[in-house]
Amino acid sequence: MSNKNKILIIDSTANRRKELCKLWSGDLGYEVVSSGGDDLVNFHDEREIALQNLVNNPPIACLLHQNDKLRFDDPERSKLLEACRRVVVFGGAGISARGDWPDRWSWIPRAINGKASANYRQWKQLADWFSSETPLPAAQVDLLSRGNEPRFLIAIHILCQGFLVGDRMRERLPTAVEQTRNRKWWCVPLVESAGDSLFKTVQSEWGPDMPDSLTTLVKWISEEPGYENVDLPRIVPAVKQEIENRLSK
Amino acid sequence: MPEWNELRARLNHDLVKNRLLPGTARMIRIVSGSVLADPLETFDCTIATVWKETSPSLQVLFDTCESALSPRNYFLVEPLVHCPPSTMEWLPDIIHELWVERHDIPGWCNNGKLLVAEIDTAVPNARNLLELHPGETQSADLVELFLDLQKRTTNLSAHLSMIERKSLL
Secondary structure (H helix, E strand, O other): OOOOOEEEEEOOOHHHHHHHHHHHHOOOOOEEEEEOOOOOEEOOOOOEOOHHHHHHOOOOEEEEEHHHHHHHOOHHHHHHHHHOOEEEEEOOOOOOOOOOOOOOOEEEOOOOOOOOOOOHHHHHHHHHHHHOOOOOOHHHOOOOOOOOOOHHHHHHHHHHHHHHOOOOOOOOOOOHHHHHOOHHHHHHHHHHHHHHHHHHHHHHHHOOOOOHHHHHHHHHHOOOOOOOOOOHHHHHHHHHHHHHHHHOO | OHHHHHHHHHHHHHHHHHHHHHHHHHHHHHHOOOOOOOHHHHHHHHHHHHHHHHHHHHHHHHHHHHHHHOHHHHHHOOOHHHOOHHHHOOHHHHHHHHHHHHHOHHHHHHHHHHHHHHHHHHHHHHHHHHHHOOOOOOOHHHHHHHHHHHHHHHHHHHHHHHHHHOOOO
């Protein structure tokens, strides 16, 4: 069995562990080994896994709740964490505080639920960072750099502003209006970054009840069937306003 | 941007709200005679040393605000880092101009610096007055002076909190 895309998730809080395991085994496509601290279980079929087997065939990454680190301090069990290529500790109340961990370990302030929770795009980026042979520097990984801004919403807001000031730019840059009326204006940065997951990414940053104007714009950018023609001069001011309202909450 | 906000939050929460404001409140109680303690010694411990630590950091905070918070920084990271050169040529600059106009960031920084300068002056003045009246309590002048320092410190804290509520867009 390949070690590629296998992750160990250690969290003694059962509900949160289940949520994380579902996310990593479902949307992120990893093979997940789950642990409440003592046990080691294959999340998919609930089969128990022997510690030594996992040490011999280790996951590429481990997500470990900071309160459960003690359970892996003994020499035998700590070998498992040493065998993982990357270890990311999560948890805490959002106060930045690195614990007494090996330098190669990373830390994120809060993983799931509550203020400053990670969104899908951030998890996806972390998943890619785990599996990549040539990963980005950790500082460029949102979760590891503690960045949790809704960057896609902000980017769309900025592109909306560019669209709306195109006229004002006419004297400085005659092509500004033409640039902003083109679909490339929107899709080059957004799709380049999010790929096929643009709508899902924006939706995860927005949360429930995404407004029609933003839905329409993003589906048009993503070239979804049925959204070939949109009235940009009508929709862009509405999207800009909706994002302003959302982010100022 | 997160680093700047962390510094702002730390200065406001840890130093201004949790040390300077309680320090001025304690000094008011001492110079009004309701608490027995050495005024000068307490002042040095609770206000002078804390302000000496806080003031230069606040100066840096206000000096770096515009560059640290500018939406221009979003063009250095995903997803706007992928904008083509034809967009990069003008969009970051116009977005920065619009943001500065909308939020009057230079005004916020200048007001912050003025508040710091006021406290920079008030702290040594307060110390001089305490030295002139060693061990004096129940002094109306000193009570007035520390009420004024408390007000200025409260204003500084409110000012530091204000940027948090400002939309970063």
